[in-house]
Amino acid sequence: MNTIDKLKWRYATKKFDTTKKLSYSQINTLKEAFNLTATSYGLQTMKLIVLEDSQKRNDILPAAYNQKQVVDASHLLVICIQNEVSGDDVDSYYKQLHQERQTPNEILEPYKNQLKGVIQNMSEANREEWTIRQAYIALGNLMTVCAFESIDSCPMEGFIPSEVDRILNLNDFNLKSVLLLPVGFRAENDMFASLKKVRKPLNEVILEL
Template sequence: MELIEALNWRYAAKRMNGEKVPEEKVNRILDAIQLAPTSLGLQPFSVIVVEDEQLKKEISEKSNQQPQVMEGSHLLVFASWNEVQDESIDRYMRDIATTRGVDEESLDGFKTMIKQFIGQEDVETVKNWTARQAYIAFGVGLVAAAAEKVDATPMEGFDKNEMDKILGLKEKGLSSVVMITLGYRDAEKDGLAAAQKVRRQKEELFVRA
């Protein structure tokens, strides 16, 4: 499916039919999320892939019981780092050196720049920055799902503190930010499934300078 055609097809499904999304499709969506661009290439977040029905039920109760949580096949919870530790930056440098076959010492300038950038900001600013990086990957995930013709419903309407408790995120240095339910639309129950997509006119949305 061509990209624009896929984006015209996609919408935030309000009801899903419970059909399981094939694992190969889920994996390609996760691959796309892994390849998403982030500032400095640091990827300061994790994505929790939830399939367990009991866990989904607990999440549903803290997500205003939005039906897609239970009716969907998979739930992707994007959780950003609460802080960027030196060890995480050091590990990133080792990954670069290994992947690109370069001397790790050659990356000292880059490593120092990142540590100085992080070190000059307060905790809240860093948390907001890591959350924005998670949102970039989140957006890529929505596009990837459309390309796979898998419905993906973006969700912010959940109790983040409770979500963090359910998934044990605080102990991992993470905070839930946003989530996606993956599945297939139920056109019979979802009255908006066939509705025309409404978007601002290009003349209003795009400003050429």
């Protein structure tokens, strides 16, 4: 399939085949794809939880309004953001930048200080909203990679984050959940798999100026 065919093949999978599991290689591809997601300033203030444990997923099910994809998929991906973003994150990033690229610190220092100022001048609410937007970029990236790898997925906003945080003890890791992405393989009897995609004509969504 070409690029467009693969994107047409993708849909929000409603029913997963419980007998099929992603391979180690496929899971590793998704991990790498998450890590390569574009993020604001390159700070990567997110983490991805790859959850296979069936008991934990059953515990999460009520918090996800009993959407069965959570337990029926091969794995449940939980996209999380940091509870706090601070100057320490900037220091860590620029330290790694110096190590990886050997860029002199005297060149990096002005940019590092400028970014610290940007973060410090944000309100707590703005910092959280800014970080949440990065999570949505990661979600889109993962969904696209899934389509190219013939992996089915179902993006989910419909869950109770505080409950998922409690079940997974995310506060211990300075994290909070933002999005869920069950991944695996569609069931043969998922009626939604064969439905035609409904999208507006290109001339209604694209402006060429």
